[in-house]
Amino acid sequence: MAPTRSIILIGLVALAGPWVYDKYTGFGQMFLKNTPAKLPSMNAFSSYKVLFQDTIRNCEDAVIDEDAGMALLSCDPGRDWWNTVMGTFISSHKEGEIWSYLYSQIDVEDEALLHPLGRHGFPADREFHPLGLEYEPASDTVFAVNHASSGSGIEIFKLSPTREHLLWERTFIHPKVHTPNSIAAINEHELFVTNDHYFLARNFKPFSKIETYLGLPLGEVLYVNLKTNEVRTLARLGFANGVKMLNKTTLAAASTSGPDVYIYSIDPETKSLTQKLKIRVPFAPDNISVDSNGKLLIAGHPYPPTMEVVSSTNHEYDLDNANDGRKPASERPRAAGWIKEWDGNPEGKTRDLYIGAEYGTTCTAVRDVKRKMGIITGLYEKGILVWKE
Template sequence: MRYGTPIATLVLVQSVILWRGKRLLQNNILFTPALPQAYYAHGNASEQCVAPQVDGLQYCEDAVFWDVHAHPEGPVTQRRVLVTCDAGRKAWNTVMGPMHDPAPKGSLWVIMGEGEAGWAGAVPVRLTLDGYPPEHDFHPLGLDISPSINGGASTLFVVNHARDRTCVEQFSVSPAAPTVATHVRTLDSPHFISANSLALTSPASFFVTNDHRFTRRLPFPLNHVLPIAESVLSLPLGWAAHVRVDEAHDKVEQAQGRLDGYHRIGRLESAAVAAHPIAAPNIPFPNGIALSPARDTVAISSTTSAEIWLYKVAGSSATETAFTGPGESPDSTASDQYTAFDSSSAAPLDKSLAFDNLIFEDRIPLPFLPDNIAYTDDGSLIVAGHPNFPNLAALAGGGTTPAGSWVVRVARRASNESATPVESASFAESATPVDSAGRVESAVPTDSDNAPVDANHYTPPHSRFIITTLYQSDGSHFQSSTTGLYDARTGGLIITGLYADPGVLLCAPLSR
């Protein structure tokens, strides 16, 4: 009898977890969507999408646009893409495993798509890491970079899953020498437990997600039990923090002659983290993170919930400005968006403090397990992810069967557009029946995105947002998509693949 209450409690908790995650269980674990070899929303994938064959460009994780502006109020005059890759990922992956050999270093790449052929004709170039300590591991994951203003250098932050700890590397990159990243420092903090993705709020501050509370760095056997349990049970133990860097710390260290050699790493640089407040707690596997162009909304992908979680920045009106659709513009000017990124000065501290406590606002269900996310110029959100988790896990474990790719655009509905009513903050899944293949059954018409596998057949309709597929593949064309970038100026689509070789897919429409 004395064991009855704990057992009953455990059964109840497991039942709630399984009920809450039944859509994910059906869509992404028990069943594999019948994805095509390749689908590209703007044309023929086999003709308009190219995976550049460059030595070392494999197993790529994150990508960001690197924009250049002639002046703070001006438009983008030049756009490049930075990418993180790690050819040794199958021997060193602190998220999925294994953790056998951390010695081979990962890499950063720059893609310049300003030529006549656009993004599809671009050739990625590996960055030289100038001044990077030779004894320091480099296994890059998430990254973000500040725009260049007036030709000034940009600040680049990169999450590094090194052998002893997870840290954040800071670099300086100039448009005049775009293939060289000068190492500034290694940010070391006990709070970087499982740092994954970054989103800058100024050249000296950024959001960072921590995807797990328990990691594979724990001693055996905990490292084989707790991280897996946290993922499988979709436990809300992850979080996003807002980190502020103390730039005055550099001046003190330089004056004392201590910013050289090994001393750029570890103890001294932990003092450079001025603040690390948790901005968004209690998220199941928070993976990607992005700040909207209007700087009023933060989007976080919850991988094991198969959802995007939206947060409002304190003092903003995110509900009215986030996720603009085609032909609309965020309610802010270029000056509003980029003044905080002026390379001559960091954002005012009081503005930075607004990012320390985010206000939960909404959830958007997805047909796959979302990885990284990125906003477009028009304010819509591009989400890439994994259609089937067992296939991805098998690939990470050394398997050869391809894992699928799926990239979607999430945009706010037009003011005169409606959908099947859904309680936007709750998604009461008990009221949304699904068939044996995991597709949503509905007595009324739902949205359609014209893809071979319609995203809207696997998710309950949302009253505010609509999902459109940009690319999908069963993995035979391009596998394990983690990031999607959409260039609204050219229509170009850039996709990275966690276990893809080559690790980047570049797509361009025939005409604009």
């Protein structure tokens, strides 16, 4: 029996070895190389500025309409108390909002260019904690992942003809869409959606953490048909996060605990996915975006421990100048951010656009190629960073 057990043990080690090595060279290396003392600070911008710090904060996602010179921002100051991904469940009463930013105007710093869109017709008994955001311009449809305390779902809105408010149409909830995070619209009724975890942090917090830090491939990329209610799993990856279509036949999906971005070819008929490429990045990728030149912008978090500290303590600091006895905002912990650009070539060439803690917890970067500018959002930051190239 002893030789048999030894053979089995050797076989298990041989099978697990490549997986362990991959986790060590990827997610594990972040803990060794990206400590705050070691992390460099740089940016590739001609200029940049953090705007609207007294108006918006905790903006998770952003999408732009380059033709209109408009950005939509998914912001939630209540994230300090309620974050179903990071596992913060103190209170869900302070809600979020989708904001419109008309950055194409001459004075991009003008506060008048930024306004909340509101949610006309939205159910009064359902909270709004927006996360992933998508805009389908052909139909003026806005999709928003909502992590309400009553259950996560996808809110479907129409942008009004004046682009001044949102008209709520319905909430899509499905048992297979149990941890929605990010959305990529094929059209107004077909979507790619990521489930970031198999274990919900609100129900199985320890298992959710284990799933994250071991990089278990239990997250999903889903095909969702809003007309037929069809939901299919297309791919599995660890902590499935941002998802975007590079073009009609190519999809990119971020694995936060990879840390990788997967590139898939899309079957035009079945929408099934075939992996073409895996891009490894030196940080935990969050949301991704594609500019009009086909370049992929990858935003993320270089050192998970500091991100964990910020997510668990941000509520202790008076970020809204409420003078309510909380600690001064100037004393709050910081977590750096990292933005990379992939040029779209199969060789997987990338370059750094931003690394630093001046504007941290970076989770989305979007670019307007025509106007040579871009926007970065921070999951636990005040305002947004606007850069010029």
